[in-house]
Amino acid sequence: MKSITASQLSKVFPNGKRALNAINLSIDEGEIFGFLGPNGSGKTTAVKLLNGMLQLTEGSCSVFGIDPASAPEKVHALAGVVTEHAQMYNNLTGFQNLLFFGEVFGINIDETKRRALEILERLSLLDAKDQKLLEYSTGMRQRLSLARAMLHQPKVLFLDEPTSGLDPESAQSVNNLIKSLAHDKGTTVFLCTHQLRYAEEICTKYGLINEGNMLATGSFDELHALVSSKLMVTINADKYEVDSQEEIPALVKQIVDSGGKVYNVVARKYSLEEIYFALNF
Ligand SMILES: Nc1ncnc2c1ncn2[C@@H]1O[C@H](COP(=O)(O)OP(=O)(O)OP(=O)(O)O)[C@@H](O)[C@H]1O
Ligand SMILES: [Mg+2]
Incomplete structure (x- = not known):
């Protein structure tokens, strides 16, 4: 089964803005799909449609065969989302935030603790785990948001600019984590970014988008062949x-x-x- 599909997917906002125009997607399990485009090209809109946070205008889309608009809770059970403005609690520590979201996902407390500590370690956040979130830097917050999205071991991870605020070392550890999730666990990663060099390091397939239109999709070699x-x-x-x-x-x-x-x-x-x-x- 395809992990993510979209067929002629369009979104027109109430103000008339056509943010996505008939885009097609067909993403296999375990793929790291780089959704690449400049500011305002429709990347976040696509993530929101695929997670049932927005209703589509035309066409269709699915996540593991599920229509996100009619069964968003089923998509949320198997997807993790990292967006620019992750909702977490400033007055809780990093660790407490993860424990809270583990409970929301219905994971038992011991298992949540085990997973949280493992993920915090991999994201170099272990030393900061007992600090309140309001004391976190942007990069620490971004990594905690990724930790939260991974806690329920999702089959699909939607990452909207996951490394935009990270220093090179943190970006590297996030990269390694993303690669190992895809390679070892078969997690599908839908990665939105305008940092093309960064994408080239980790993605296995690409979709190039501009002003809501998909310019091309395919592997690096396929895209290369289109150009030269x-x-x-x-x-x-x-x-x-x-x-x-x-x-x-x-x-x-x-x-x-x-x-x-x-x-x-x-x-x-x-x-x-x-x-x-x-x-x-
Ligand atoms: N709620 C809204 N109402 C009207 N227009 C919107 C709304 N949300 C987004 N847009 C417009 O839709 C277009 C696509 O926005 P979107 O946020 O999907 O872009 P993006 O590719 O994620 O950009 P960025 O790289 O800056 O995050 C933009 O022109 C934006 O202004
Ligand atoms: Mg965006």
């Missing part, structure tokens, strides 16, 4: 394009034969960022 079949070769500081790496030795020979010196050769594909801009403009 070429390899970019930099020799010393000069740029060349070739069809395959087999052409590189001849290119180097040609330069050497004509009296040039070669100190440095780098061949690479387009980056996700370059693909994105090539598709977008």
Whole structure:
């Protein structure tokens, strides 16, 4: 069964704004799907539709076969959501917040404690577990929000800009956690971000969105093929394009034969960022 689907999914807000325009999604279990687009492109709107927090205008969507609009509680039972403004309690400690949400999810107290401590450790929050949330920094809060979303071991995790406020070290530990959830537990991750370099590090599939329209979906190689079949070769500081790496030795020979010196050769594909801009403009 597909983990997440959307068919011709559209959302028009009461003020007439068409935030999503007939988008299609088909995401397999265990995939880390990067939903990439600039500010205002419709990413958060899609997350809200998929979690039953907003009603769709046209089309349909599902999470493990469940329609989020008609059975939001069933989606919440198997999904975890991290948004920019997670609702947690400022006057409770980090640990107490997790215990509270464990109870909301109906997990027994000992199991909640065990899971909470394990997740806090993995997110480097163990030392801060007895501090009140109001004393947490933005990055600590963001990581606690992820901890909360993981507590009931969801089959799908929706992460809306999970590393936007994190320093490189914390971002790395969040990345590692996301990757291991997908690889080891088969958790599907729906990751919204406009940080393309970050996405390229962890995502297995992509959807590129702009102004509510899906520009392209697919794996890195599929997206790359849409833009170019070429390899970019930099020799010393000069740029060349070739069809395959087999052409590189001849290119180097040609330069050497004509009296040039070669100190440095780098061949690479387009980056996700370059693909994105090539598709977008
Ligand atoms: N409740 C609302 N009423 C009217 N328009 C809205 C509402 N919520 C969002 N929008 C508009 O819908 C569009 C998409 O917004 P959305 O929050 O989904 O974008 P986003 O891709 O998550 O952006 P960001 O990267 O800034 O988080 C924007 O133009 C936004 O102004
Ligand atoms: Mg958003």
